[in-house]
Amino acid sequence: MRQIRTGIAFCMAALLVLVMAACSNNAGQAKVEASTEADFRLVNSEKGEIKIPAHPTRVVGLSVVYPEFLQALGVTPVAVQNYQEEFPTYLQEPFKDTLKMGIAKTPNFEMILSSNPDLILAPAWWAGKDYDQLSGIAPTVLLPERQDWRDELKDIAAVLDKKEAAEKVIQELEDYEAKAKLKLDELVGNETVLYVRVMQNSLVLNGDQVDRGKFIHTTLGLEMIPNFPEQSPSISLEKLPEYNPDHLIIQLNKEDNAEIKQTYEDMLASPLWKNMNAVKKNQVITMGDKDWFNVGMSPMANRYAVDVVLEAFEGKSK
Missing domain, CATH: 3.40.50.1980 (Nitrogenase molybdenum iron protein domain)
Incomplete structure (x- = not known):
C-alpha cells in the first residue's frame, strides 16, 4: 500500500511540474508576442494604415528630396536617389556610407533590396505603380504630393514619430x-x-x-x-x-x-x-x-x- 501511495505522490508531483512548465511556456510565449507587437506601429499612408517597425533604422527615401528630410530629422538613409553624380556639400559627410541609386522612372529594386531596408518612404505620385514590388522588400509608406516642403517634412515626421523634431x-x-x-x-x-x-x-x-x-x-x-x-x-x-x-x-x-x-x-x-x-x-x-x-x-x-x-x-x- 505504501508503494502505491508513493507512486501516486510521485505521479502527482511530476504532473504538477509539467503543468507549471506549460504555464511558464505559455506566459513566455505571450510575453514574446506582446513584445513583438510593441516593436511595430500603425501609420497612415496613401494605401491606408501600414504596419511598420516602431524604430526603423534602415530607411530608404525614394525621392531626391526625401533623403534631406530624413537627415534633418536625425535619420541617415541607407540608400537614396541622386540626380547629381555627387551629393551636395552639406550631405557629403553624413551620406558617406549611403548607397547612390541614381534617378529613373522606376525604382531600382535590386539596389533597394541590397540595402536591406526596414522601411521605404516614397511619394505616391511617383511610386504608386510600383507599390507591390516595393512592399515585397520592406514595409512601404506612400505619401501624398505637397506644395510646401514643410508639409512633406511633417508627413515623414509623423511616420517616424518625430513630430516635435519637425516643428523644431x-x-x-x-x-x-x-x-x-x-x-x-x-x-x-x-x-x-x-x-x-x-x-x-x-x-x-x-x-x-x-x-x-x-x-x-x-x-x-x-x-x-x-x-x-x-x-x-x-x-x-x-x-x-x-x-x-x-x-x-x-x-x-x-x-x-x-x-x-x-x-x-x-x-x-x-x-x-x-x-x-x-x-x-x-x-x-x-x-x-x-x-x-x-x-x-x-x-x-x-x-x-x-x-x-x-x-x-x-x-x-x-
Whole structure:
C-alpha cells in the first residue's frame, strides 16, 4: 500500500511540474508576442494604415528630396536617389556610407533590396505603380504630393514619430532666415537681383513663382526687377540685357554638362553680357547646381543657401 501511495505522490508531483512548465511556456510565449507587437506601429499612408517597425533604422527615401528630410530629422538613409553624380556639400559627410541609386522612372529594386531596408518612404505620385514590388522588400509608406516642403517634412515626421523634431527644424530655420533677411536688407537694400539658370542654349529667369526664386525674393527678401514676367521665362542671351538688374545670381543647371558649360562660356564672352550693370559693377554671384538643386524645397538646402548668399553679398559689399 505504501508503494502505491508513493507512486501516486510521485505521479502527482511530476504532473504538477509539467503543468507549471506549460504555464511558464505559455506566459513566455505571450510575453514574446506582446513584445513583438510593441516593436511595430500603425501609420497612415496613401494605401491606408501600414504596419511598420516602431524604430526603423534602415530607411530608404525614394525621392531626391526625401533623403534631406530624413537627415534633418536625425535619420541617415541607407540608400537614396541622386540626380547629381555627387551629393551636395552639406550631405557629403553624413551620406558617406549611403548607397547612390541614381534617378529613373522606376525604382531600382535590386539596389533597394541590397540595402536591406526596414522601411521605404516614397511619394505616391511617383511610386504608386510600383507599390507591390516595393512592399515585397520592406514595409512601404506612400505619401501624398505637397506644395510646401514643410508639409512633406511633417508627413515623414509623423511616420517616424518625430513630430516635435519637425516643428523644431521648421522654427529654427525660419528664425535663421529671418535674421539673414534683415542682414541682406542692410547689405543690398532696394537694389534689384535677378536669378538666372543657365540651360542648354538658353537662360531661365526664376522669379517668386518657383521654389528657388521664391527663396531668393520672398524668404530672403531680395528685390525683384520691375515688371518681372508672370511665368519664369526661357530666354536667349540677347534678351537678358532688357532686364539689367543691379545684381545677378547665376546657376548652371548641370555643372558637368558640356552644352550647358558652352552656353555659359558664350554668355561670359558676349559684349551684351559685359555691358550689363551687374557685370560692370562686379556684382555677379555664381552658384553650384548640386548644392542648389533642392533650394526652396528642403530645410537643409535652404540653410546652406542662406549661408552662401550672405557670404557672397557680404563679400561684394567690402
